[in-house]
Amino acid sequence: MAGSKFGKMVLIGALTGAVVSMFDKTTRSEMSRRAKGLSEDAKYYMKNPDVLRWKIQDKSDKLKALYEQFDSDKRYLQSKASELKELTPTVKTLVEETKTAFVDSKDAVMEAKDDYKQMASEAIKGGHPGTDQPFVPEEAYADGQVDGGSMGGGDSKGAFVPDEAYREGQVAGEARDNMKN
Template identity: 35%
Template sequence: MAKNKLPAGIIIGAVTGGILSMLDPGTRKKTADSLSKSKQSISYYSRNPQELADRASQKADEWREIAEKIQEDIAFLTDKYEEVKSLAPDLKETVQETKEAFTEEQQTGESTMPPGGSGGLPEKKTM
């Protein structure tokens, strides 16, 4: 049975792409700056672990507040949905009654237009 060469090909491609991207001076500079900042952060937080814990706790509190706000918004929208849903049958009935009233009016020949036939404009007389 043949050995699957896909994982090795992906790894070789990634390494080759990384090496080729380092030929660009801008990419090299940004990568070096990023690694330097990461090294400084790791060094700082290894000396001040309590600050790292405090920042993590602060971020967790922020995310908790966001989650609570989202839950409140969902509850509000759910209530409004249920309210609209309960109004739907009444609205449907009102539309049906209105439709029937206009249908009756057309069948009996009654019109909402004023006399004169064309919306209050005088009739055109021919000679």
């Protein structure tokens, strides 16, 4: 019984609100205009029921297509979610392995950098392992501090200059002074 009183009271409230809103002149004129439009539409569809049937069928088809699209999208998202659940442990493992590989590579690069610094400092001092010739940086050739062009050639960043070049005067200027020290 309590439910039936609630529905009645809501209906009475809605009707009271509608009556009160009609005290406004613009609301009355707008409602009158809409009522005339509805009346004209009703007369048209009474004369042309096929048009009404066609419009209803068209709306129904659009709603069915929308539902089917929604259902298809829902199934697609569910399948992708299940795939993601299956791939998550694999991806996590792959990310961890990649991280480990990068850390190992970084460590190897740092070790190689330290080795290169040591070899370069020994080479500049003339004590490069495997040769007893001094090392002349490529910048010395570019600045004109070494005569006779590139003695090392190729893509190297410097060249080992034979001791004879010092004796014969082919290494000039500051580079020769630096190389002897």
